[in-house]
Amino acid sequence: MPGAIHAEGLVKTFGDVRALDGVDLDVPEGTVLGLLGPNGAGKTTAVRVLTTLLRPDSGRAVVAGVDVLKHPNEVRRSIGLSGQFAAVDEYLTGRENLEMVGQLYQMPARAAKARAGELLERFNLTDAADRTAKTYSGGMRRRLDLAAALVVSPPVMFMDEPTTGLDPRNRQALWEVIQELVAGGTTLLLTTQYLEEADHLAHDICVIDRGRVIARGTSDQLKARTGGERVEVVVHERDHIAVAEQVLRALGKGETTVQEHTRKVTVPVVGGAKLLAEVIRELDNRGVEIDDIGLRRPTLDDVFISLTGHGAEEDGADPGRTSADADQAPAGTAGAAGTTGTAGTTGTTGTTGTTGKGGK
Numbered sequence: 001m002p003g004a005i006h007a008e009g010l011v012k013t014f015g016d017v018r019a020l021d022g023v024d025l026d027v028p029e030g031t032v033l034g035l036l037g038p039n040g041a042g043k044t045t046a047v048r049v050l051t052t053l054l055r056p057d058s059g060r061a062v063v064a065g066v067d068v069l070k071h072p073n074e075v076r077r078s079i080g081l082s083g084q085f086a087a088v089d090e091y092l093t094g095r096e097n098l099e100m101v102g103q104l105y106q107m108p109a110r111a112a113k114a115r116a117g118e119l120l121e122r123f124n125l126t127d128a129a130d131r132t133a134k135t136y137s138g139g140m141r142r143r144l145d146l147a148a149a150l151v152v153s154p155p156v157m158f159m160d161e162p163t164t165g166l167d168p169r170n171r172q173a174l175w176e177v178i179q180e181l182v183a184g185g186t187t188l189l190l191t192t193q194y195l196e197e198a199d200h201l202a203h204d205i206c207v208i209d210r211g212r213v214i215a216r217g218t219s220d221q222l223k224a225r226t227g228g229e230r231v232e233v234v235v236h237e238r239d240h241i242a243v244a245e246q247v248l249r250a251l252g253k254g255e256t257t258v259q260e261h262t263r264k265v266t267v268p269v270v271g272g273a274k275l276l277a278e279v280i281r282e283l284d285n286r287g288v289e290i291d292d293i294g295l296r297r298p299t300l301d302d303v304f305i306s307l308t309g310h311g312a313e314e315d316g317a318d319p320g321r322t323s324a325d326a327d328q329a330p331a332g333t334a335g336a337a338g339t340t341g342t343a344g345t346t347g348t349t350g351t352t353g354t355t356g357k358g359g360k
């Protein structure tokens, strides 16, 4: 399996922190694995181990058919990496940065130039191509870093939060590039906090928390595990959230989830439309005014919250809370350790123009 990624029992500790606590991963050749997990779960550590940047305490990994611990240099020749923090040379222009990567990989000068031009275009950097990278905005640097990872098309790619900080148009552009790569046979391990992105791009999803794999499967399998339909209510007034939560807890089958800033309360249900009518009646009886109500299938966000007990992006705005932690839930406060300046958005069910998963 020359293009596959395989890891067994990876352990990495930093002092008392078990960043990886026995992680097994398998990414068949030509597929995309979405590695999800809350901040500090161990995603970047896993990527660093698999890309030879960090030695694990124990475990083994084979990437592109080569043992990562025994032959790191050989592995490096078969992989591309775009890290969580953009690594570009500030004093070179965007174009020079990309041409330099081509030269490092011993591409002929003309081919390196052509490839640089093509990537600058794909990532909407043509206008800024001849300015030094130190004049670039955060999103521009990020795009340049991604373009640099794509100058050569290695059989195995690792992308650590590739679209964090990208606007929707540029995110879409990257998704298209990724889908083309995968259609061409590239194997990709991608970490993301945008669950919609994993839903869209990944064939398989692996959720890690505190250095351990806590769930794996396709997006549909994980959603099925999380249960069936749920009722989602948006109340008109913030003061009514608590009553709505009571009503949903009584009529639903499982934990309620509250998102304070959107005044949204959600609960898994059995009984579909009939139950929905009952919820509406009960809320009306209690004098709760409703802005929006509906039945919906679980999203990957629901899966994430039910598995980890908290939402993705804890550092961002209100991550939502579940009834299990309602008492101590500091909704809307910045809580998690090891923060990284990621944007405070949650990747919910927003839709995009494209369909299907790369290479499927």
Ligand SMILES: Nc1ncnc2c1ncn2[C@@H]1O[C@H](COP(=O)(O)OP(=O)(O)OP(=O)(O)O)[C@@H](O)[C@H]1O
Pocket (backbone or CB within 6 Å): 014, 017, 018, 019, 037, 038, 039, 040, 041, 042, 043, 044, 045, 046, 084, 338, 339, 340
């Ligand atoms: N070089 C280091 N020294 C000490 N602790 C570290 C180091 N690198 C990572 N850690 C710790 O290991 C744990 C896992 O970190 P890691 O960066 O892998 O998380 P992550 O899943 O990538 O999180 P994020 O979503 O915030 O990027 C965290 O508790 C982190 O503080």
Ligand SMILES: [Mg+2]
Pocket (backbone or CB within 6 Å): 043, 044, 045, 084, 160
């Ligand atoms: Mg990380």
